[in-house]
Amino acid sequence: MVFIIRRLLQAVLVALVMSVLVFAGVFAIGNPADILIDPEATQAERLRLIQQLGLDRPLYEQYFIFLGNLLQGDFGTSFVFNRPALHIIFERMPATLELAFAAIFIAVVIGIPLGLWAGLRPNAVSSKAIMAGSILGFSLPNFWQGIMLILLFSVTLGWLPVTGRGPVGEFLGMRSSLFTLEGLRHIALPAFNLAVGLLALVIRLTRAGTLEVMPQDFIRFARAKGLRERRIIFIHLLRNILIPVVTVVGMSFGGLIAFAVVTETIFAWPGMGKLIIDSINVLDRPIIVAYLMVIVVVFITLNLIVDILYSIIDPRIRLEEAGQ
Template structure:
């Protein structure tokens, strides 16, 4: 186990270093932030002063070396627009994004696993056809269109739910969250549902496929021969077996919800890191864009490691040390 952890940590450091180099060069080689920050009537001397203060007057390799040295000390740069440490801006917005992703994945799992089990246990039935048709729609409909339809139906036509913002937040165990107030919950429902629809369709199809592949296996027949009830067979033996691939996919999907919830956060004006990224790209706020991408890569690395550990817990046949 120790060898596995050390090996994965070294791999993670290599991935993080390569990502930092690619992202920095890709972001800093495009556009000129000075054009966005300096008034059109600024003199050449004023322009040169601003570029020098931002470090834009130096060659790209020198800028990257400075970035690496600062990053090793926990400094990922200072926002050109907000004049604050970029990592502080991201960490300040991250709780809102984590909250949205958490609620979305809970919705996807709470609905997707039961529906997938139902479809898998009744193949080629009307129930199966209805559930699978709904999952196809979940895969096919564009995320931005779903968001606009949700706003039109539940905010504009029915007036049941607010369409933008995070609403009033409260604290639960010292953590500020929208889940602590009714107003916050009302603001959270639409963006969380919009973000969950694609993942819900994915969980349904994975669960159904797992059930269809597991039910004909010998251990299920043996469990029936022992006199176990069908309910116990499904909820204990079959569900435990299909959870292994589900954990793998869901672990990565949590990362994608955090990293790629940009469209949902933009449509619903949700104050998370996705909206911060879009605003920073539009303003060429390079330090924030680079810090965002590095934070996201770090989250994926942590999730990968967590999934590997859960593998060995859910299935004793999987040996982390041997499979690494």
């Protein structure tokens, strides 16, 4: 219990520090009045709008107002949409979440089998080709991959649509483009583009785990008992190599959400990433701050959950904390 309370206090402190950094960094950039106010507006109209937006107050006063509103769940009102910033982000969040889940699904379903193959046959030409492909997955810029995918599958072959989310379907009360065939066609390219980096990581982790586990005694004992190779691989081997893979995939979820900006911009995917780019272009500060704080909370929450789960799985972590 002490371990959990300490982690919760650390999470609150990190969130508070990040709120200061995010707010100061965003509000130190440009003046949204220069973009939002008509150049032909009178000085009185300009001053009235600046006061209405609260831009005439000192920066520290704006922060304390923001922090007080934040504790009440109010992230401010968008300068452009004239609506609560958090509501706008939550409207765009489902599109980003389904893109991130689709990317994780692609990375796991493709990456684990390829990593297993590369680990079980490390000297085969196909295995070396898989590892070379994983290096490319780490190395190639995400925006370039997206452009090449569009040129190949949309422009040249005409198989998949270029932009947009596609029609949304409903299943068990949930609405998502993943529940329609046309929606799946729309998400295929952006999801694969977002998944490439994680796919390469899953391949390498799976291969490394396979190479480490296969020579161990319990695998030899299973073979000596006459178990089929398929059973050894899918029961004994996978059980031991999936723990680090699942951990990395889980921790990568927040990163996929945060770094979906490039993919969403290239494919005009109507998620939070495209929203933040559009908001930066017009200096819509409440949207920018709310988005960054949501991402901060996502990362802190995921780290907190992982720490708590590790302390439950391995009590030595709690004992080490208590001994410090």
